[in-house]
Amino acid sequence: MGAAAKNGMIIKGSNFIESLAKADAAVFDKTGTLTTGRLTVGKIFSRDGFSADKVLSLAALCENFSSHPIAEAIKAAAGETDVSGCSGYTEIAGGGTAVDSPEGRILCGGERLMKNNSVDISELPKSPVYVALNGTAIGAMEIDGEVREDALQTVRNLKKLGIENTMILTGDNDSQARKICHACEIDGFRSGLLPEDKLNELEEIKERSGGVIYVGDGINDAPVLAASDVGVAMGLGTQAACEAADVILTRSVFSRLADAVYLSKRTMEVLKANICFAVAVKLLVIVLGIIGIAPMWAAVLADVGTMIVCVLNSARLLRVRRYK
Numbered sequence: 001m002g003a004a005a006k007n008g009m010i011i012k013g014s015n016f017i018e019s020l021a022k023a024d025a026a027v028f029d030k031t032g033t034l035t036t037g038r039l040t041v042g043k044i045f046s047r048d049g050f051s052a053d054k055v056l057s058l059a060a061l062c063e064n065f066s067s068h069p070i071a072e073a074i075k076a077a078a079g080e081t082d083v084s085g086c087s088g089y090t091e092i093a094g095g096g097t098a099v100d101s102p103e104g105r106i107l108c109g110g111e112r113l114m115k116n117n118s119v120d121i122s123e124l125p126k127s128p129v130y131v132a133l134n135g136t137a138i139g140a141m142e143i144d145g146e147v148r149e150d151a152l153q154t155v156r157n158l159k160k161l162g163i164e165n166t167m168i169l170t171g172d173n174d175s176q177a178r179k180i181c182h183a184c185e186i187d188g189f190r191s192g193l194l195p196e197d198k199l200n201e202l203e204e205i206k207e208r209s210g211g212v213i214y215v216g217d218g219i220n221d222a223p224v225l226a227a228s229d230v231g232v233a234m235g236l237g238t239q240a241a242c243e244a245a246d247v248i249l250t251r252s253v254f255s256r257l258a259d260a261v262y263l264s265k266r267t268m269e270v271l272k273a274n275i276c277f278a279v280a281v282k283l284l285v286i287v288l289g290i291i292g293i294a295p296m297w298a299a300v301l302a303d304v305g306t307m308i309v310c311v312l313n314s315a316r317l318l319r320v321r322r323y324k
Contacts, residue, residue, distance in 0.1 A: 066097050095116070
């Protein structure tokens with residue numbers, strides 16, 4: 001555990017080492033986990049006489065107080081935004097945001113948010129983000145995510161280490177989830193999920209798995225991190241996620257996930273070898289003592305000697321190596 005911490009992997013208890021070693025399924029959040037969290041606004045669609053710039057500026061008003069990666073991308077694309085006169089800001093977990101502006105009530109979020117507020121989006125293309133003004137959809141925008149450079153190799157390494165099933169659980173739409181799933185060679189995905197939906201999906205995966213690792217970084221991931229066999233938080237995520245997690249990748253280096261699994265498996269191998277060696281030596285001395293061959297000093301040597309050998313054998317784990 002100490003060696004892991006020095007290399008950016010905080011494991012909160014020895015029981016989680018065993019759980020990591022036994023896990024055969026890995027479930028990932030998308031934004032900020034498989035992707036860098038650096039999102040950009042792509043193509044903007046508008047209707048009813050609204051320009052793309054107007055749609056973007058209204059979306060920025062609505063997202064001004066949100067720290068979600070999508071909100072950050074919208075604010076960066078829009079530049080400085082004057083929010084004076086805005087009030088009644090609301091953020092819906094897994095849905096989007098709403099605010100009262102001088103021009104009226106603005107909604108900015110996914111398809112579920114629009115449907116829950118009786119906003120017709122049928123004339124707009126399917127997108128991860130829609131913008132509505134006074135109950136009428138005025139535009140939509142695509143959000144492009146940057147896949148982590150080490151995501152594909154990490155997923156491949158996890159499969160080599162015995163993780164047979166991989167899955168993405170995300171609140172984003174099918175199109176975005178499918179792109180990341182294909183890019184990272186992940187077995188499947190579930191999209192358009194609220195936090196409680198993620199929890200239900202995780203429970204189903206746990207029922208058919210020997211152990212599940214869940215990797216996430218956002219505040220919406222905290223319940224799922226806590227419910228998994230091993231919850232892994234990306235270090236730059238929210239405080240709630242880090243508190244709920246069992247393992248924290250402090251430097252947000254995704255490839256360290258495979259290193260943590262590898263180290264856990266090596267630890268369990270060394271532990272089993274130590275136990276087998278100690279039991280075998282002591283049984284041998286007991287048998288020799290019964291037949292009168294082993295004197296008292298042999299028993300003392302067996303006890304102290306096996307302890308020294310086991311400690312030296314375990315010390316090899318202090319040299320944490322990257323799994324390749």
